[in-house]
Amino acid sequence: MVEEDQSYYRFLKDDWKKLAPEAKLPLSSQQLKAIKALNDRISLQDVQDIYVPLVHLLIKKFRSFQAWQATKTDFLDLPEKRVPFVIGISGSVAVGKSTTARLLQVLLTNFFPKLHSQLITTDGFLFPNAELEKRGILDRKGFPESYDMPSLLDFMGAVKNGQARIQVPLYSHQSYDIVPGKFETVDNPDILIVEGINVLQLPSNQTIYISDFFDWSVYVDADPELIEKWFLERFGILLDTAFHNPEDYYYEFAQWPRQKAFAEARKVWESVDLPNLDEFILPTRSRANLILHKVEHHAMDAVYLRKY
Ligand SMILES: Nc1ncnc2c1ncn2[C@@H]1O[C@H](COP(=O)(O)OP(=O)(O)O)[C@@H](O)[C@H]1O
Numbered sequence: 001m002v003e004e005d006q007s008y009y010r011f012l013k014d015d016w017k018k019l020a021p022e023a024k025l026p027l028s029s030q031q032l033k034a035i036k037a038l039n040d041r042i043s044l045q046d047v048q049d050i051y052v053p054l055v056h057l058l059i060k061k062f063r064s065f066q067a068w069q070a071t072k073t074d075f076l077d078l079p080e081k082r083v084p085f086v087i088g089i090s091g092s093v094a095v096g097k098s099t100t101a102r103l104l105q106v107l108l109t110n111f112f113p114k115l116h117s118q119l120i121t122t123d124g125f126l127f128p129n130a131e132l133e134k135r136g137i138l139d140r141k142g143f144p145e146s147y148d149m150p151s152l153l154d155f156m157g158a159v160k161n162g163q164a165r166i167q168v169p170l171y172s173h174q175s176y177d178i179v180p181g182k183f184e185t186v187d188n189p190d191i192l193i194v195e196g197i198n199v200l201q202l203p204s205n206q207t208i209y210i211s212d213f214f215d216w217s218v219y220v221d222a223d224p225e226l227i228e229k230w231f232l233e234r235f236g237i238l239l240d241t242a243f244h245n246p247e248d249y250y251y252e253f254a255q256w257p258r259q260k261a262f263a264e265a266r267k268v269w270e271s272v273d274l275p276n277l278d279e280f281i282l283p284t285r286s287r288a289n290l291i292l293h294k295v296e297h298h299a300m301d302a303v304y305l306r307k308y
């Protein structure tokens with residue numbers, strides 16, 4: 001049974017999955033391959049049950065957005081103009097935002113190959129470590145003041161105005177910093193997914209939200225104790241990747257006894273990422289159009305859809 005409160009309908013997985021029956025929308029072997037290449041621990045059942053209906057709902061929203069753009073230019077007697085449809089994805093550090101964003105992009109590309117979809121993360125708009133250090137906020141990475149918000153807002157405006165070949169700085173989890181001289185290029189996509197912990201926040205000293213540029217938003221939600229577990233699992237993967245590479249930020253930690261390294265990571269979670277979740281990220285959840293709720297092993301158990 002679908003429950004509701006003042007703002008959201010709540011669909012348990014069994015109700016949500018009926019919205020796009022498997023028989024009508026089987027995943028092709030090409031799609032399965034693309035998903036496994038992304039992360040072979042993703043549950044394909046969840047992809048079928050949760051993400052396939054979601055992608056089809058998103059496309060309906062996209063089509064109505066396109067129709068409105070056409071109606072508007074027609075009424076105003078202006079030349080028709082293609083405006084990118086922007087989807088924001090928010091949630092805690094390590095909750096699975098980038099995995100969700102990449103999965104949505106793979107599915108969008110596979111179901112609707114004629115649509116050009118792109119993905120960026122707001123990590124690229126973090127100040128470089130040297131600048132964070134200069135400002136005395138290296139230990140506040142991820143907090144609102146650690147992002148170059150005016151640049152992010154300029155970027156969003158340029159996207160919506162159809163600017164071609166916009167360059168976005170690149171952040172690397174491996175080097176734990178902005179990669180100097182490297183950029184991603186956003187080139188007038190039909191659909192742009194913007195993923196980051198801050199996408200539903202009101203930037204300080206600004207009069208607009210980043211989300212003013214969004215046509216749809218998703219918040220990925222889970223119990224903070226589980227998120228800490230996923231944070232530590234990812235830390236373990238980063239250590240393994242860093243083990244033989246002295247250039248890597250995690251190289252030094254990788255040489256430590258495992259227990260000591262994990263104790264350090266736990267400290268970072270408790271002193272940085274968890275307070276950021278409590279103070280700045282979780283309060284934005286109620287602004288999302290859709291909330292994906294995850295439980296153990298990243299399994300989705302419920303979807304909350306905003307009523308208005
Ligand atoms: N659906 C999923 N199934 C299995 N593992 C996942 C899933 N989503 C995320 N993960 C894992 O959880 C960790 C955090 O995910 P990530 O997408 O990097 O989070 P975020 O972008 O929110 O920081 C990573 O190790 C990732 O591989």
Ligand SMILES: CC(C)(COP(=O)(O)O)[C@@H](O)C(=O)NCCC(=O)O
Nearest residue numbers: 092093094123141142197268272273
């Ligand atoms: C770069 C980030 C702010 C972004 O988080 P993401 O959503 O990409 O996991 C985060 O990974 C981070 O580095 N936080 C600072 C504390 C730490 O976890 O090291």
